[in-house]
Amino acid sequence: MVLISSNESGSPNQAAKRRKNAAQQALRRTEKDRSPERAKETPPGHRLGATGLPVLRKLHVENLGFSPWRYFANAAKDGNGPRNERKLISQMKTLTTFLACFLIVACARSAPATLATNATPATPQAAAIADTPPAFNASRAMQYVKEIVAFGPRPIGSENHKKVENYILSHLKGDTVEQDNFEITASEGKFPVHNIIAKFPGTRDGIIVIASHYDTNWPLRNINYLGANDGASSSALLLEIANQLRGARREGCSVWLLWDDAEESMKLPWDDPESLYGVRHLAQKWQDDGTIKKVKAFLLEDLIGDADLNVDRDQQSTVWLEDLILQAATRVGYQSHFFARTIYETDDHVPFIQRGVPAADLIDADYGYNNVFWHTTQDTVDKLSAKSLAIVGTVTLETVRLLDQRP
Numbered sequence: 001m002v003l004i005s006s007n008e009s010g011s012p013n014q015a016a017k018r019r020k021n022a023a024q025q026a027l028r029r030t031e032k033d034r035s036p037e038r039a040k041e042t043p044p045g046h047r048l049g050a051t052g053l054p055v056l057r058k059l060h061v062e063n064l065g066f067s068p069w070r071y072f073a074n075a076a077k078d079g080n081g082p083r084n085e086r087k088l089i090s091q092m093k094t095l096t097t098f099l100a101c102f103l104i105v106a107c108a109r110s111a112p113a114t115l116a117t118n119a120t121p122a123t124p125q126a127a128a129i130a131d132t133p134p135a136f137n138a139s140r141a142m143q144y145v146k147e148i149v150a151f152g153p154r155p156i157g158s159e160n161h162k163k164v165e166n167y168i169l170s171h172l173k174g175d176t177v178e179q180d181n182f183e184i185t186a187s188e189g190k191f192p193v194h195n196i197i198a199k200f201p202g203t204r205d206g207i208i209v210i211a212s213h214y215d216t217n218w219p220l221r222n223i224n225y226l227g228a229n230d231g232a233s234s235s236a237l238l239l240e241i242a243n244q245l246r247g248a249r250r251e252g253c254s255v256w257l258l259w260d261d262a263e264e265s266m267k268l269p270w271d272d273p274e275s276l277y278g279v280r281h282l283a284q285k286w287q288d289d290g291t292i293k294k295v296k297a298f299l300l301e302d303l304i305g306d307a308d309l310n311v312d313r314d315q316q317s318t319v320w321l322e323d324l325i326l327q328a329a330t331r332v333g334y335q336s337h338f339f340a341r342t343i344y345e346t347d348d349h350v351p352f353i354q355r356g357v358p359a360a361d362l363i364d365a366d367y368g369y370n371n372v373f374w375h376t377t378q379d380t381v382d383k384l385s386a387k388s389l390a391i392v393g394t395v396t397l398e399t400v401r402l403l404d405q406r407p
């Protein structure tokens with residue numbers, strides 16, 4: 001993934017980079033950008049976040065709140081006045097009783113108690129969906145992270161990379177696995193690239209793809225850069241999701257898990273033509289063979305293990321799919337970890353977005369204070385938590401379930 005790029009100028013690629021930079025710079029805008037004039041430009045229903053970018057309003061909670069005092073004051077203002085005080089108090093009591101009953105019923109139908117400590121009451125529509133919580137074994141997922149990291153740096157073309165490929169495949173024995181193998185010619189030479197796809201069929205038409213890259217950055221190959229969060233956490237998450245999907249044919253869409261390769265840029269800072277090799281190849285292949293028309297949603301996981309988890313809303317992602325992720329997060333009580341910040345992210349979802357596939361990047365692009373751990377030797381297992389894997393794993397599975405319900 002890339003959040004920050006350079007300021008060079010010249011080629012068409014660099015023009016694209018400049019556009020990206022403009023969005024990046026928006027993230028760093030200061031108070032003067034949040035002027036009243038700018039606020040006026042914000043579309044209705046949005047407000048400006050701390051970044052200066054619009055942040056989607058959260059769940060309308062503030063608009064739904066009932067204030068007895070406001071009710072009383074309005075009634076007084078309307079001319080009913082204190083003379084009707086007793087009548088108003090009686091009406092308030094009735095309303096309070098009604099609201100209390102409503103909340104009791106709504107809470108009883110919301111997400112399970114073990115997950116619902118932060119949950120807002122489920123909507124009637126959400127309550128109609130099956131109430132069994134998605135299962136996710138976070139401690140096992142964390143064990144997978146540690147095992148992947150234990151192989152050491154895994155840049156494309158390396159022995160460690162081959163070991164991690166075999167490690168992933170060894171966890172998919174008995175599953176339907178497709179391997180998409182090809183060779184790239186980068187400025188640094190020729191490299192093998194290996195995408196791994198595990199397919200779990202469903203009873204409904206349509207495919208939901210959940211993806212993660214598993215390589216570490218090639219330019220950082222000699223500094224013992226381990227990518228515990230960047231690549232290992234999300235790849236481990238997919239291995240545990242596979243455990244949940246394995247077995248009976250699922251009621252819903254097919255789910256394909258994709259461990260994609262060569263996401264990382266061959267040059268630093270980020271270089272668009274020399275990155276995202278695996279997904280670019282696969283998106284084109286699926287476009288050529290017609291598979292892409294069946295892909296209902298592409299959910300990307302990247303940098304999701306950070307113990308201080310704040311998944312960002314991404315402006316390149318499909319808006320309704322991001323909204324669905326927030327709905328899923330709310331249903332399972334984890335919404336406080338989602339979408340406090342809005343970013344513009346170039347990542348593995350982009351080749352699918354470009355082909356009209358609804359896609360979303362589940363990413364926390366602020367890893368350590370001011371992203372200080374990202375692409376450094378500090379990206380190690382001790383910065384991660386099983387809880388974060390549980391949050392993203394559960395929300396991902398819940399999103400899949402909500403996608404199953406869509407026509």
Ligand code: ZN
Pocket residue numbers: 001217230264375
């Ligand atoms: Zn990376």
